[in-house]
Amino acid sequence: MKTSGNTILITGGGSGIGRELALRFNALGNTVIVAGRRMETLEETIAGQQNMHAMVIDVEDSEDIAAFAKRVVAEHPNLNVLINNAGIMRREDLTSTHDLIDAEQTVVTNLLGPIRLTNALTDHLVSQPDATIVNVSSGLAFVPLSGTPTYNATKAAIHSYTISLREQLKGKVELIELAPPAVQTELTPGQSTREGYMPLDDFIDEVMTLFQQNPTPKEILVENVNFLRWAERDGHFDEVVEMLNKM
Helix, strand or coil: CCCCCCEEEEEEECCCHHHHHHHHHHHHEEEEEEEECCCCCCCCCCCCCCCCEECCCCCCCHHHHHHHHHHHHHHHCCEEEEEEEECCCCCCCCCCCCCCCCHHHHHHHHHHHHHHHHHHHHHHHHCCCEEEEEEEECCHCCCCCCCCCHHHHHHHHHHHHHHHHHCCCCCCCCEEECCCCCCCCCCCHHHHHCCCCHHHHHHHHHHHHHHHHCCCCEEEECCCHHHHHHCCCCCCCCHCCCCCCCC
C-alpha cells in the first residue's frame, strides 16, 4: 500500500482506532475523509488539520450507504483507499431465549456495512491507481470471547470475506486486513482504561510501522494479537479459548 499521496476514506473515524488512523495517515501526506454517524465527533477528529474532511454516514442503512458513496466520489474523485473500520461490540447472554436486537445490529454494522460500502465503491476503486481496501477485523475472529458471540462471528466473516475479495480483485485493488487485539478504546464502556488492554498510542505506533513495510503485509498484526491469530496453527487453540474466557 502506498502510504502517502492517497485520498483515504475511514469509517468510524470519530473516535478510537479510526480517529488515530486518520490523524496518522494525514500526517504522512494523505487527504483523509472521516465518516461516521455524528458530525460533532468527526469534526473533533479533523479540527485544526489540513486536508481532512468529515462526512456523515449511517452504516446500518443500505440506502444511505449508496447515496453516501455517490456523494463521496463526487466530492473526492481521487478517492483510492477505503478503510472499513466502523463497528460495535455488544455482550450477549445465550443461555436463554432473548431479544436479538444486539445480534442483529452487530451483523448489520460490522458485516453488512462493510460489504455494502465496498460494493458501492468497487467500480470507482478499480479505476484508481494504487487502490487499496483495508478491512478491520479482530483477534476475536480467530479465538472467540464467549460473552460477545455475534461480534466474534462478524469479525471471522470479515476475515473470510477479505480473502475472497483479495482473490477477486487481484491486480486491481490491494486488500489488507487489520486485526487488533484488545485495545484501550471506548468500543465497550470503560475499555479505554481497562488494565491489560493495549494502550491505543502503542497500538497505532506499531500498526503504522507495519503499514510502511514494503511490501505491506496482507495482515496487519501487532505482536499482542499473534497469540490469538496463530492459536489454532500452533496447536494452542483450546488453551487460548480457556484463558481468554477466564480473563
